[in-house]
Amino acid sequence: MSIQHQALPAFGLDQAPYAYGAPVCQADFKTFPQDFVVEEVLGFEPCGEGEHLFLLLQTDDQNTRFTVKCLSSLFGLSQRAITYSGLKDRRGLTSQWFSLHLPGKNLEPDAVAMAEQGITLLRYxxxxxxxxxxxxxxxxxxxVLRNLVGKxxxxxxxxxxxxxxxxxxxxxxxxxxxxxxxEEAMHWVxxxxxxxxxxLRSRALTTLRSWWFNGMLxxxxxAQSWTRWQAEDPILLDGSQSYFQESxxxxxxxxxxxxxxxxxxxxLPCAEQEGLPAPISAFLRLAAIKAEPRSLCLRPLNFQWQWCNDQLHLQFQLPKGAFATTLLRELTQLNDLSGLQQNKE
Known part of the structure; x- marks a missing residue:
């Protein structure tokens, strides 16, 4: 590990401290695709007209970028003409929105052709x-968490x-x-x-800044201060990236x-962030990147649970940019079985 690695305050998520102590319960995670279902909530309705075709698609065992490649082939479009709001996990049943730029084209999606690519058309x-x-x-x-021990x-x-x-x-x-x-990001640093x-540029920058944020958090x-305001902390408005600061x-x-x-x-740091190793600060300066606020606390919305023998069924909503696994790691030690599911290349 390089000097720059050692200077960073955390490595990914594995070493991140727990808020309530390390969980003692153990559970199997992603035993089946239907054990991890995520649905993207757009927050508005498409207006019904325009040169962009919105598709709500459900996939199993393929990530967002793989789906973009499939859509590019099916519609004969450049991948640049296909956009999305967020990246989703490969493992599990995922429903998310895509938009296709089709100026002057009155194309209708072919649900049968999509199904042959492992894509289910839900809405358009x-x-x-x-x-x-x-x-x-x-x-x-x-x-769904299965085979719980210590529940x-x-x-x-x-x-x-x-x-x-x-x-x-x-x-x-x-x-x-x-x-x-x-490791890839540190190569560029x-x-x-x-x-x-x-x-590659986006991945390097977001990885470094996320790693630093995890270490700071x-x-x-x-210090048991993650739910308490400190001087210079941004104060974010709920459901928005807008923020303000107070003295x-x-x-x-x-x-x-x-x-x-x-x-x-x-x-999320910029080049002027106090405590950043000099090489990382210099790297961020190349991108002229600005500091961005992120909430320190993740509160699940509509959090519900139900027991079924040794299974725990969870339902909740998270704001965009939040990770379900971040919540689950505070709850139980996860035995991720998704690697045992059939791979799709």
Whole structure:
């Protein structure tokens, strides 16, 4: 591991501190695709006209980028003409929106041809604007945990998570298989050069900033200050990227925080972030990237659970950019069985 690696405050998610102590319960996760169901909630209705065709698609065992390749082939479009709001997991049943730019073309989606590619067409409609990253409002999850061991202690932790939330860490998916994304990003840091390819450049920047955020948040968790405002913390409006800052915390702000109207945030770093290793600061400066706020606490919406023998059925919604695995790691030790499912290339 390089000097720059050692200077970073956390490695992915594995070493991130727990808010309520390491869970003692164990459970099988993603035994079957239907054990992990996620539905993208757009937050608005397509207007019904325009040069963009919106598709709500369900897939099993293929990620967002693979679906884009399939749509490109089916519609004879460049992949640049196909956009989406967020990246979704490969393992599980995933429903998400895509938009296809079809100016002057009155094409209708072929559900049969899509089904042959492992894609189920749920809805489609025209709209006057394309989908952009972060357009959707929330993600709705239905998760089944199986073969639970030590479940007697789960009820208390479930109630605690529903009431107080969990640290809003970036999930392990952000860092790639065996944290390969961070190794790739550090290569570019050591070269002090931005990748020419847009996707590689974006991945390197988001990986580094997410890793740093997790480390900062982990320090706040250890200090038991992740739910308490500190000077210079951004204050985010619920359901929005808008934020403001205050010189002092007040009873009014506390009441708004407790009601869920506002959230205490931390920063995804820019080059001027205090404490950043010099090589990483220089790398971020190449991209002229600005600091961005992110909530420190992740509170699941409409959090419900039901027991069925040794199975736990969970339902909840999370805001865009949040990770279900971040919530689950506070609940139980997960035995991820998705690798045993049939691969699709």
């Amino acid at each position: 409609a025209r709209h006057n604007k394309k989908l952009r990253i972060g357009t959707h409002k929330t993600n709705r999850f239905q998760i 007697d202690q789960l009820e208390q932790r479930l109630a605690l998570i529903k009431e107080s939330g969990v640290p809003n860490y970036f999930g392990a998916q952000r860092f790639g298989h065996d944290s390969g994304n961070i 050591e070269q002090n050069a931005l990748p020419r390819e847009k996707a 982990g320090q706040r968790v250890l 002092a915390w007040s009873e009014v702000l506390e009441a708004r925080y407790q009601s869920g109207d506002i959230h205490i945030g931390g920063w």
